[in-house]
Amino acid sequence: MPLLKIVNYPAPVLLAAARPVEEFGDKLAALVGDMFETMYHAKGVGLAAPQVNISSRIFVMDCSGSEDETQKIAAINPEIIYTEGKQTGDEGCLSFPGIYVPIRRNLRAILRAQDVSGNWFELDGTELTARCVLHETDHCDGIVFLDRMTVLKREMAKRKIKRLQKTGKWE
Ligand code: NI
Numbered sequence: 001m002p003l004l005k006i007v008n009y010p011a012p013v014l015l016a017a018a019r020p021v022e023e024f025g026d027k028l029a030a031l032v033g034d035m036f037e038t039m040y041h042a043k044g045v046g047l048a049a050p051q052v053n054i055s056s057r058i059f060v061m062d063c064s065g066s067e068d069e070t071q072k073i074a075a076i077n078p079e080i081i082y083t084e085g086k087q088t089g090d091e092g093c094l095s096f097p098g099i100y101v102p103i104r105r106n107l108r109a110i111l112r113a114q115d116v117s118g119n120w121f122e123l124d125g126t127e128l129t130a131r132c133v134l135h136e137t138d139h140c141d142g143i144v145f146l147d148r149m150t151v152l153k154r155e156m157a158k159r160k161i162k163r164l165q166k167t168g169k170w171e
Pocket of ligand 1: 092093095135139
């Protein structure tokens with residue numbers, strides 16, 4: 001299976017709400033397989049379709065880093081139906097290479113989504129799992145983690161991105 005090209009901020013596809021998935025079949029299953037492979041190759045714990053230049057409401061995640069098969073989740077048409085509590089922790093994003101910033105998120109989140117066959121499921125997660133489903137569902141809504149930073153951290157991150165762009169280290 002081919003690796004997909006991950007686009008970096010500020011690619012327009014990252015900043016637009018993605019379209020709902022209506023067709024479930026071989027094509028979707030193949031895309032999800034490619035997204036898992038691309039995510040593992042990039043050593044990420046989550047990857048959303050807009051990050052591979054596809055404006056569809058799809059993400060994959062695995063907070064175990066392929067150590068635990070039960071942690072391997074594909075979410076189609078994801079929505080967050082419940083949140084509670086707060087946590088702050090360092091976060092990165094494959095579309096922001098080299099940027100790690102503390103982000104305040106909910107401590108617990110319940111995700112509702114469809115699997116690759118179109119069956120609805122819920123995932124009730126805390127800590128890293130909650131952080132990941134919130135981050136990836138945001139991607140499907142055209143929200144990037146820059147939008148979740150404090151003003152000060154956002155300005156610092158933007159300056160770092162500009163420096164990297166100037167030196168050709170950020171495409
Ligand atoms: Ni991300």
